Amino acid sequence: MTKTIVDLKRGQRGIIKSFSTENIPLKLLEMGCLPGNEVVLVQTAPFRDPLYLNINGSHLAIRKETAMHIEIEILP
Amino acid sequence: MAKQINVALIGNPNTGKTSVFNQLTGLNQQVGNYPGITVEKKEGICKLPRNIKAHILDLPGTYSLNASSLDENVVIELLLNKNDKDYPDVAVVVSDVENLKRNLLLFTQIKDLEIPAILVINMADRMKRRGISIDVAAMERELKTKVILVSARKRLGIDELKEQIANFRHISTEPCLHASSMDPDYFNRLRNAFPEQSLYKLWLVITQDVNFGNVNRNSFNIREDFVTKDESTLKRMQQKETILRYKFINDVLKKTVTVDANAAKGLRANLDKVLTHKVWGYVIFFNILLLIFQAIYDWSSYPMDFIDASFMKLSEITRGFMPPGPFTDLIAEGIIPGLGGIVIFIPQIAFLFLFISILEESGYMSRVVFLMDRTMRRFGLSGKSVVPLVSGTACAIPAVMASRNIEDWKERLITILVVPFTTCSARLPVYLIIIALVIPERSFMGLNLQGLTLMLLYMLGFGMAIFSAWVLHKILKIKSKSYFVIEMPNYKVPMLKNVGINVVEKTKAFVLGAGKIILAISIILWVLASYGPGDNFSNAREIVEAQNIEANLPDAELDEMVASYKLQHSYIGNIGKAIEPAVAPLGYDWKIGIAIVSSFAAREVFVGTLATIYSVGSDEEETIKARMASETNQILGGPLFTFASGISLLLFYAFAMQCMSTLAIVKRETNTWKWPMYQLVTMTAIAYLAALIAFQTLK
Known part of the structure; x- marks a missing residue:
C-alpha cells in the first residue's frame, strides 16, 4: 500500500514520491x-487536521485532504 | 536635480521586508491604495550616498510570480509594465536566511525578467545561532548579482544596501537560468512571434491573467504563427518550471551555504510544542483574547475621560472668545462636539491595532490559524478567517481585505459576509456610553458588571458571525476547490519600530477617514437643527411665551423651553418626527432615530450626532453622558435611557449594517453590489427584530 503524509507519526520523516492528483496546487510546489x-x-x-509540516526546510500547514494526495516513502 | 532611482522591494511574506522598508525610509513613508483596487501601497523616500534619492516601493509579499491573489497581481503587473511610473530601475529582493531555498525561487524569476536585482539576505544576525555560513562572493557569482547580508533588526548592512542601490547600473541583468529550456521548441516559436519582447514576460502573460503594454492574453489566441497550449499542459509546464528552478537553487546553495545541523536547535520547536498543543494551545489563545479585551476596556478609560472633558472645555472656551453668532454656534455646537465623538476613541483603536500588530509580527497568528482551521471549517470558514474575525474587532475594512489570502472562494465570501458582525471599534463609543448609562457600576462575582457586559457584546458579535457563517454555508451553493496552505514562520520578538509605525499609520488613516464623514455630517445636522420651516420655528419665542404667560417662569427655564421647542420644529425635528413611528416600538425617541439614520454613514457618528442635537437643544456645557442621562421619554415618561431601551439599542448596534465604507469595500472585493446589499438588508432586519423583541419583553 502506498503511504501518504497522513500516515506519518509526529516527528517521523519521509521522502515525497509523487502526487495522486492532477490538481496539486502550484503554491504548494513553490x-x-x-x-x-x-x-x-x-x-x-486535534483530529489530525490540519498537519503542520517541515517540507524541504519550509514550515507550513496543509489540510488532511491535500496531504492524502502526497505519496511518500517513510524513512526509518 | 538628478532623477530619483525607482526601487521595488520584493520578497516572500515573513522575510522582514517591511522592516527593511522601515529602515530605509524611516517615517518618510506614506500608505495609499493602488488605483481602483484596495491593495495597500506603501512607498517612501530614502536618501542615498552622494545626494542621490531613491523612491522605495514596498510591494505586497508574494511567493512567486505566479499570482493567485489580487495582492500578487500587483507585483506582476508592475514588473511587466515598463511604462508604469513606478517601474523599478532596480529590484531589491528580500530573503530570510533560514528560508533561502524557498525565497530564491522568486529571485530567479525576477532575474529572468532582466531587471537588475539585488539579493538581500535578511536576519543575518541569526546565522551564528543557526549554524549557517554563506560564501557571499561565490553566491554573487552563481546568481550574477550583488548579495548583501542584512539585519534590519540590528541595522546591519543597511548602508551597504543603500550604496548598492545607488550603484544599480553596475548590476547585471543577465538571467541566471533559462526557463525556456523546459520546452525549447515552444519557446523558440514564441520568440519568433514576438521578437521585440522579453521571453519570460511573454511566458508570464501566457500563464497568468495579467496584461502589459500592447501584449495581452488574447493576442496569443488570434495569431497564426504561434499556437499556445491548452490549460492543463500549461499547468504542467509551470510545475516543470518550478522543479527546474529548485534544481538550480539546490545546486547554488550546495556550493555556497553550509549548515552545521548540530547548532540548529531552536526555540521554535519548544514554543510550538506549547502554543500549538491540543489543549494548552487553545487555553493560551483564549487567555490572550481575554487580556486584549480587558486591556482595551481598562487601560483606555483614562485617556478617554480626559479627551471627553477636554472637548467640553474647548467648546466653552470657543464660546467665550468668539463673538456670538451663527458661525460661533456652528463651531461650538456642531463641529467641536462632533469631532470629540471621534477623537475620544483613538486610545482604544490604537490599543487594538497594537495587539493585532504584535500578534502578527511575532508569528503567533499563523499558529492560531493552524489551531482553528478544523473548527472553523465546520461553519464554512477557514482557519485563515480567524485573522479577519480578530482584526474585525478593530475595523471591518482591513478585515475584509485580510480575507484575501483565503484560497477557497466560498470560504472567503462567507468570511467577508460575516465579518461586519464582529464588534468593530466604531461600535465601541456607542456601547461604552450606553453601558455607562444603563448598567449599574457594581461588581458581580468579583467582575465589573460594565466590563462583563462589554465582553458579552463582543462574544455576541463573534457568535452571530459564526452562526450566520454556518447558515450561509448551508444555503450558498458554490462549488469549491478547497485547498489550504499556510506558512508557519519562525517566532520573532516584534520590532518596536514596525509595530509603532503600523499603529500610527492605521490609527491616523482611521481617524482621518472617519473624521471627514463626521465633520460633514455634524455640519449638516447642525444646520438642519438650527433652522426650520414655517412660523412654528421663527416665532418660537412668542409662541412659548404665550403658552406660559401665566406660569411666570424664570428667564433661564423659559430659554430652555424655547430652545427645545425650536429644535422640535426645526428641519431635523420634522424629519425625526416622521421616522419616530418606526423607532418608537424599539424604545427610542426621534433624536435617537436621527442618530441611527446618520449612523448609516458610520456607526461612530451616533455619539457625535446626539452631542450635536443635545447641545443645540440646551445652553449649558455638560458632558455628553450627563446630557443623555437627563433626557426623558416623551411617550412613556421617566428617563429615556432605561435598561430596556439601552439593551435594545445595544442589540441594534450589534447587528445592524451601518457602515458605508464597509459596503463599498465588500462591493470591490466581491465585484458586485449583490453581496453588500444582501448584508445591508439582512443585518438591519436582524437588528430591528432583536431590538424590538428586547424592548418589548424588558420594558
Whole structure:
C-alpha cells in the first residue's frame, strides 16, 4: 500500500514520491513540496487536521485532504 | 536635480521586508491604495550616498510570480509594465536566511525578467545561532548579482544596501537560468512571434491573467504563427518550471551555504510544542483574547475621560472668545462636539491595532490559524478567517481585505459576509456610553458588571458571525476547490519600530477617514437643527411665551423651553418626527432615530450626532453622558435611557449594517453590489427584530 503524509507519526520523516492528483496546487510546489524532498510531521491539530509540516526546510500547514494526495516513502 | 532611482522591494511574506522598508525610509513613508483596487501601497523616500534619492516601493509579499491573489497581481503587473511610473530601475529582493531555498525561487524569476536585482539576505544576525555560513562572493557569482547580508533588526548592512542601490547600473541583468529550456521548441516559436519582447514576460502573460503594454492574453489566441497550449499542459509546464528552478537553487546553495545541523536547535520547536498543543494551545489563545479585551476596556478609560472633558472645555472656551453668532454656534455646537465623538476613541483603536500588530509580527497568528482551521471549517470558514474575525474587532475594512489570502472562494465570501458582525471599534463609543448609562457600576462575582457586559457584546458579535457563517454555508451553493496552505514562520520578538509605525499609520488613516464623514455630517445636522420651516420655528419665542404667560417662569427655564421647542420644529425635528413611528416600538425617541439614520454613514457618528442635537437643544456645557442621562421619554415618561431601551439599542448596534465604507469595500472585493446589499438588508432586519423583541419583553 502506498503511504501518504497522513500516515506519518509526529516527528517521523519521509521522502515525497509523487502526487495522486492532477490538481496539486502550484503554491504548494513553490513552497518546496516536490518529489525527492524530505518531509517531517511537526505537529497535528486535534483530529489530525490540519498537519503542520517541515517540507524541504519550509514550515507550513496543509489540510488532511491535500496531504492524502502526497505519496511518500517513510524513512526509518 | 538628478532623477530619483525607482526601487521595488520584493520578497516572500515573513522575510522582514517591511522592516527593511522601515529602515530605509524611516517615517518618510506614506500608505495609499493602488488605483481602483484596495491593495495597500506603501512607498517612501530614502536618501542615498552622494545626494542621490531613491523612491522605495514596498510591494505586497508574494511567493512567486505566479499570482493567485489580487495582492500578487500587483507585483506582476508592475514588473511587466515598463511604462508604469513606478517601474523599478532596480529590484531589491528580500530573503530570510533560514528560508533561502524557498525565497530564491522568486529571485530567479525576477532575474529572468532582466531587471537588475539585488539579493538581500535578511536576519543575518541569526546565522551564528543557526549554524549557517554563506560564501557571499561565490553566491554573487552563481546568481550574477550583488548579495548583501542584512539585519534590519540590528541595522546591519543597511548602508551597504543603500550604496548598492545607488550603484544599480553596475548590476547585471543577465538571467541566471533559462526557463525556456523546459520546452525549447515552444519557446523558440514564441520568440519568433514576438521578437521585440522579453521571453519570460511573454511566458508570464501566457500563464497568468495579467496584461502589459500592447501584449495581452488574447493576442496569443488570434495569431497564426504561434499556437499556445491548452490549460492543463500549461499547468504542467509551470510545475516543470518550478522543479527546474529548485534544481538550480539546490545546486547554488550546495556550493555556497553550509549548515552545521548540530547548532540548529531552536526555540521554535519548544514554543510550538506549547502554543500549538491540543489543549494548552487553545487555553493560551483564549487567555490572550481575554487580556486584549480587558486591556482595551481598562487601560483606555483614562485617556478617554480626559479627551471627553477636554472637548467640553474647548467648546466653552470657543464660546467665550468668539463673538456670538451663527458661525460661533456652528463651531461650538456642531463641529467641536462632533469631532470629540471621534477623537475620544483613538486610545482604544490604537490599543487594538497594537495587539493585532504584535500578534502578527511575532508569528503567533499563523499558529492560531493552524489551531482553528478544523473548527472553523465546520461553519464554512477557514482557519485563515480567524485573522479577519480578530482584526474585525478593530475595523471591518482591513478585515475584509485580510480575507484575501483565503484560497477557497466560498470560504472567503462567507468570511467577508460575516465579518461586519464582529464588534468593530466604531461600535465601541456607542456601547461604552450606553453601558455607562444603563448598567449599574457594581461588581458581580468579583467582575465589573460594565466590563462583563462589554465582553458579552463582543462574544455576541463573534457568535452571530459564526452562526450566520454556518447558515450561509448551508444555503450558498458554490462549488469549491478547497485547498489550504499556510506558512508557519519562525517566532520573532516584534520590532518596536514596525509595530509603532503600523499603529500610527492605521490609527491616523482611521481617524482621518472617519473624521471627514463626521465633520460633514455634524455640519449638516447642525444646520438642519438650527433652522426650520414655517412660523412654528421663527416665532418660537412668542409662541412659548404665550403658552406660559401665566406660569411666570424664570428667564433661564423659559430659554430652555424655547430652545427645545425650536429644535422640535426645526428641519431635523420634522424629519425625526416622521421616522419616530418606526423607532418608537424599539424604545427610542426621534433624536435617537436621527442618530441611527446618520449612523448609516458610520456607526461612530451616533455619539457625535446626539452631542450635536443635545447641545443645540440646551445652553449649558455638560458632558455628553450627563446630557443623555437627563433626557426623558416623551411617550412613556421617566428617563429615556432605561435598561430596556439601552439593551435594545445595544442589540441594534450589534447587528445592524451601518457602515458605508464597509459596503463599498465588500462591493470591490466581491465585484458586485449583490453581496453588500444582501448584508445591508439582512443585518438591519436582524437588528430591528432583536431590538424590538428586547424592548418589548424588558420594558
